[in-house]
Amino acid sequence: MAGLPLAACAAVALHLCLLFSSSSSLRWLSDNKVAVEAPVVAVTTAGYVRTRSAYHFQPAKNWQNDPNGPMYHNGMYHFFYQYNPDGVTWGNGNLSWGHSVSVDLVNWAALDTALQPTQPFDANGCWSGSATILPDGSPVMLYTGIDANNDQVQNVAFPKNASDPLLREWVKPDFNPVIPVPADIKHDDFRDPSTAWLGHDGLWRIAVAARVDDVGGAALVYRSKDFVRWERNADPLYLANAAGMVECPDLFPLAEPGSEVGLPASSDGARHLLKLSVMDTVQDYYVIGRYDDTADTFVPEEDAETEGDDCRSWRRLDYGHVYASKSFFDAAKNRRVLWGWANESDSVADDLVRGWSGIQTVPRKVWLDNDGKQLRQWPIEEIETLRSKRVNLLIQEMNAGGVNEIIGVVGEQADVEVVFEVPALEHADVLEPNWLLKPEGLCGEKGASVPGGIGPFGLLVMASGDMEEHTAVFFRVFRHNDKYKVLMCTDLSKSSTRDGVYKPPYGAFVDMDIEAHGGSISLRTLVDHSVVESYGGGGRTVITARVYPTHAENGNSHLYVFNNGTGTVKVTSLDAWELAKAEVNVVVDELLAVVSARGAEAY
Secondary structure: OOEOOOOEOOOOOHHHHOOOOOOOOEOOOOOOOOOOEOOOOOOOHHHHHHHOOOOOOOOOOEEEEEEEEEEEEOOEEEEEEEEEOOOOOOOOOOOEEEEEEEOOOOOEEEEEEEEOOOOHHHOOOEEEEEEEEOOOOOEEEEEEEEOOOOOEEEEEEEEOOOOOOOOOOEEOOOOOOOEOOOOOEEEEEEEOOOOOEEOOOOOEEEEEEEEEOOOEEEEEEEEEOOOOOOEEOOOOOEEEHHHOOEEEEEEEEEOOOOOOOOOOOOOOOOEEEEEEEEOOOOEEEEEEEEEEOOOOEEEEOOOOOOEOOEHHHOEEOOOOOOEEEEEEEEOOOOEEEEEEEEOOOOOHHHHHHHOEEOEEOOOEEEEEOOOOOOEEEEEOHHHHHHEEEEEEEEEEEEOOOEEEEOOOOOOOEEEEEEEEEOOOHHHOEEOOHHHHHOHHHHHHHOOOOOOOOOOOEEEEEEEOOOOOOOEEEEEEEEEEOOEEEEEEEEEOOOOOOOOOOOOOEEEEEEOOOOOOOOOEEEEEEEEEOOEEEEEEOOOOEEEEEEOOOHHHHHOOOEEEEEEOOOOOEEEEEEEEEEEOOOOEEEOHHHHHHHHHHOOHHHO
C-alpha cells in the first residue's frame, strides 16, 4: 500500500475559510413533474463539459428523469428511463422510454427509444412504469400513458421478440389501456404501476399511485391472471392521507436482518419494504412492515419515528437530491439494486447551453440492517472496476482546525473511503430537543465552518485551490439522553460562487450506536464532477448532492480530510481511488469490447 503525501492548510482555524452563504434558487417539481424557478445566469459551454458525469448514467443529450423498468434478462441488464428525445426540458407530451443495455451496470450501450407516444392511449406521453419477468423468463412492461384526453391510464407492452437479448422492439397492443381511470380518482392523479408480484392464489398484483377522492395519496392494488384484465382490490395497499399525492410505489420482500441477499418480488418474506415518492416534498420515503397476501394490504411496523398515515415521517432513501427511485431484483447476483433520479439544481438556461439535464445515481445494492428497521445501501461492487490510482493514509491525531490534502488522485473523479475514530465521546455537545425534528436545519445552522465539541469532521471535495469553493461532507456527534447521536451533513453553502444555483443544507441522523462501535464511523464519498454521493455509517444514511463549482472548468479540484471540532479525531484508515470514465452511450459491440478489456468477467 502506497503512503499518501500530506499537505496541510495554513495553521488557522478551518472555519475562517469555510464561510456560510445561502441561496434561494430552487427547481421544484410540479404535478407534471417539472417546473422551474431559477434566475437566468451567464454560462459557458466549456464549463458544462466539466460538469458532465463520468460514471453516473445519463443519455448523450436531452432530458431524463424517472428510472423505469430496470431488469436483468438473458444475461443483459436493461435500463429504461423517462426521456425527452426532442429537447433538454421535460417537454410537452413527448416523454418516451429511453433504453440502454449493459453487462455490468457500469458501461452502457444506447439503443433506440423503447416506447414512444404513438397511440391514442399514450398520445401525450409514455410516463413511468415497471418491468416484470414472467415465470417463462419473458418480460412484460406496464406503464402510464397520457391519452388523447390527457387522462392517465395504465398500459401494457410486450417485447416483439423475447429471444432478442437486446429487446430492441416493443409492441403496445391495441386493447390498451388495460386499466382506465377509476371514477373516484381525478384524471391526472393515477400513475406509475409497480413491478408485479405473484400471490399464493396465482394472481398477479401491482401497485398504482393515486389520490383517492381528491384527498389522500394511496398505493392501490390491482390483480390479474394475464396482465390484460385487472381488478382493483377493495382496500388500498397503503393510504397516506396526510401526504397528498404520492408517486412511483415500490414494494418488495426483504431477507432476514443483516442478510445481503435480495429476493424476487414474488418471494415470501417476513418483512416487506414500501417506498413512496411524495410530490409535496420531492423526496422518497420508505418503511419496513408486513404485507398481507390475502387482504393485499401493508402495515408499517411500529417505529418511534412514524406518524399514523403520514408517510413523510418515514425514513428517506436519500437525504439529498434524489427522487422517483426504482429497484429491481438482480437474478445474476441475488441482490436488490436501486436506481434514483437526481435532477439539475441550477437553471433551465444552463440546461439549454449544456444540452442535457438529469443524471441517475450510481446503482446501489440494498438490504435490511441488523436492527430490522432500516435499509443499508452501498454502491454496487462493479463500480470498483473503475478504480485506478490509489492512495492511502493513517492520521493518528487530527486536532482542531486540521486539514490534510489527499494528493495523488484526480479530485473530480474519485472514490474515497475513510474511517474516523473519536477517542473521547464525552466531549460531545448536548443535543437540543428541537434539533431532532429538523436535522437538515441543524446542518445549516452548524455548517462546516462552526466548531463543535466533536465535529464537524469529514471530507472537503470539489475544492478550489484557494478554498473559495468546496463541498463539505461531515459528521458531528451529540449527547442525547445518556447516549450519542451522529449527525451527517452535506454543506453546499460554498460549493459554487455562481449565482442561480440551489445550495441547501442536507442532513440526517445516522441510526447507529457509535459508542458500541468503539467511537468509529465510516464515510464513503463518490465524486463525479457535478455529483457528490455520500454513504455514512456503512450505508445507513445516504446523501446525494449536485454541485457546480466554477473552478471545475479548469479541471483542478482538490480533496481534503478535515476536523473543525475542538476534540481530537483519528483517521484510522483512508483509501482514495481515481476512477476511470465509464463507457456510456456506446454501440453494443464497443460496449462488449470495453467490458472485456476491463476484466468485468470477474464479476
